Amino acid sequence: MIISSQRHLATTVARSSSTCMRNTNSNIFTKPSFWECDNCKRILKHGEFRFNCIVCPDYNQCETCALTSQPSHEHRMVREIAYGYVEAVECAREDLAARIHVAINTYQDRFCMGTRDINPNNSQHYTDSYSWQTFKTIGERIINFSHGLRRLIKPRDYIGICAANRPEWLITDFASILQSF
Template sequence: MTEPMKQSYWYCDACSRLLLHGEYRFNCTVCDNYDYCEQCVTTVDPPHPHRMIPELAYGREETIECATADLATAIRAAIRMYSDRHCMGTRDVDKENPSIYMDSYSWLTFKIIGDRSKNFGHGLRRLIEPRGYLAICGGNRPEWMITDFACIFQSIISVPIYTLFNDREIAYIVNNTKVSAVVCDKKMLKRFIDLQSQCPSLQHIVCMDPIPDVISNTPDNGLSIHFMGDIEQAGFIKKYDYVTVEPDDCLTIIYTSGSTGFPKGAIISESAFRATFPRWCLPSSLERVTLSYRPLSWAADRDAIITTFLCGGRTGFSTGDPSRFMEELGLVRPTYFGAPPSIWNKIYTEFKTSLALITAHCPSEVIA
């Protein structure tokens, strides 16, 4: 007997059909909670006056009971419970000219993020033992969180490093925690290679991006350089058992900005970090969407992403270009948004500028 298709929480506002779980719904960027199905978005005449963005429709998920109350178990439960939902996304670029950003995002599902995190964790065990220290240094992107989850799964202590630290501050953190492996992006790769002579504990660098030939041919100095995709492939081939992080064990070390001297490290236990996330894997028709733009080496956005992840929401990552921030805010359309005063001032300034332009081009009777 064929299992009936699961219904979603959404219906088409044109034909009133209830959408099925896994179908695309085309959501209006202006009207509140207004959606078309895939057929109506191309056939309705006259077409809807506002831009419609494709998003996944999904239905109620079966609750998964966690046998233990640790963070690693909660993350794995979310991966299983929300496996086919969109999880993390990055802004598309022009295929012909990667320096040009498109007005769209591409999304990875919970299953893809989960599989990559598990495989990367298995692969890291070839380089570093549980309870070892691993630094993460790179821009906001899915690979940053994949590394974070991989460390949690294998009881590796993560040490986020701010990309704008100078070489002296980075070397201090690496030596202070005896970091033996670093996961970084291509922008930070050359800096860590150059710092290796000052950091005797550093043995491995894993790059989130393909390694340029000029760097892969660097003379042997006791430092191994790896591509993240190769480590994930190795982890797919050879599996290791998960390693439990005990409640009082150190899970991560978060460093201050260093504005009053060298950065100071705060040791965060598993139970203290887990206490930030009181809600785990509870079915809800409310979709949580987050825009990640603050450095993940700080606690705020890292916590926001994990909170969103554990309730089945999705996170869109900013490109990191401040001039594109308002574009990305409109493309991701977060349902939750935290910001310092400087960002709110920027939003207010953009609003006043747009309002002035609209007012200048409207007839006086419309404004009245």
């Protein structure tokens, strides 16, 4: 059980590192996060990956300990980004569009939306991993799509969104809010 758990963890790390985007902002990996590794007691850096137990409350490991500690933790660990303190941003306007912009700028290096990965051996099933997009990437998609909507939709026209739950649905919704549709 422990060996298969570590093998699953190593596979998740390998698969996720190719799909996850990291921010090139100079603050990443320099300021401390809110988490420390419960194994080596090291404070994790903002933007660094941490592994969070899905059963134990507040049990985290750094990537090194999650892959090398013997024996490994008894429960399944999920890969997440550790993040630290964010300065509060005052909003001049009190509308949803302004709040969306603040969230995009404040949390740009954090995971925002993700989709489950499809099993390469059977496209009818999903794997236990996710492909994540950061707030920065989602924000760029929202802004670009909102500009496209502005060119296509006339003032006082209506928009209806009908789709399965997926990032594109929320991107369309937020883009509509940015353009006051």
